[in-house]
Amino acid sequence: MKTFGLLPSALIGAVASARSMTPMATIAIARLAGRAAPGRLVLLDQPLFEFGALFMGVGELLGDKMKSAPDRTVPLGLLARVMSAGIAGAALAPRGREKAGAAIAVATAVSLAYLTLAGRKRAMARVGQTRSGLIEDALVVAGAAAVVVLSTRRR
Template identity: 45%
Template sequence: MLRSLLIGLVAGQRGLTPLAAIAIATQRREVRPELPLQKLLLNPVIAEGAIALAGAEMAGDKMKSAPDRIRPLGLIVRSITSAYAGAALAPRNERTAAAAIAVGAALLSSYVGWRLRVAAMQRYGQTATGLIEDAIVGAAGLAIANPKLVAGKRTRRR
């Protein structure tokens, strides 16, 4: 369940990144498409749409009008995507607990990440801190959901 906890930490910073990471992992067959609606992620258009949404969230984060991640809607999105990704990364008999762990991690890290980002923005600005956060969060999400990709191993296509 470590991967579920870690993907929850990712969700706390960027709500749609876990869904994009699971879409990539599902496409690569690193995660089996067993959850409700997950087989949709086998469709390249749907998977690329999830990735595009995560990218749009990252781009929007740099705007002055971007809402704080700790707003209710942001926390709801993070809860949903972290639960789904956490469950997808867990063995079948541990999915409920993994989803709960991922949600807890997402909510906690939303507040911690927000505080850290606010402090960093005072010194380095919104765009610079956001780009660094995007790089860390994007790479982490990809690595957590797709360990073979990071290790340079090929996955078997079916």
Template identity: 50%
Template sequence: MWRSILIGLVAGQRGLTPLAAVAIATHRKKISAELPLQKLMLNPVITTGTVAFAAAEMAGDKMKTAPDRTVPIGLAVRSVTAGYAGAALAPRDKRVIGAAIAVGTALASSYVGLAARKWGMRRYGQTATGFVEDAIVFGSGLSIASPSLVAGRR
């Protein structure tokens, strides 16, 4: 269940990164494609698309007009992607619990992450803090969904 909790933390910071991390892990056969629509992630076009959407979200985050992650639509996206990723990373018999835990973690960490980001922005600016956050979030998402990929083992 740790992976579900951790992917929820990732979702709280970037809504589309958990989906990209699960797509990469599924495509590379690091996790099995058992959830609805997850078999689509075996297709490289779908995997590339999820990564592109996550990258677009990260780019958009650097814009001055970017909304806070706690606006209702942002929380809704985080809930959906956290739930899906949390279920995909949970043991087969605990997928519903994994999804629920990931959603709860994502919602709570959205507020904590926003407060931390605002603190960092006052000191270092929006772009610099955004790039640091992106690196941490994307790296964490990959290592949670595909630990062996990050460790260099195939």
């Protein structure tokens, strides 16, 4: 049962594998909507970081469609995934299990980043960069919203 309690952390790590800033942006939106995460929030309990996460999430969704956008597996891309997945994974973990939630989210994000990149490259070859990015955005944002809504409660 304890392992199942960390499932939201693993799932938000999968989100971070494709869009590094979406996990934190989704939790920030949930907080603004009056929802509370089960675990402690690191940084996102500060308004500056909360709004910064929203801004960065939107910026990433827009920037991903640019031809100059780097692969998600470059060192800075992986670092962003580690940070975002760790913060979000801890927030969605049961109280007292934040470190385990962060570790699971980070491991999921980094390992799946290579798989999601391969899938995105195949999709780009078939439908182009912009269309594949928009499809990936829709899937990732919907997944993040579902994970966060199902893992948080009304304050």
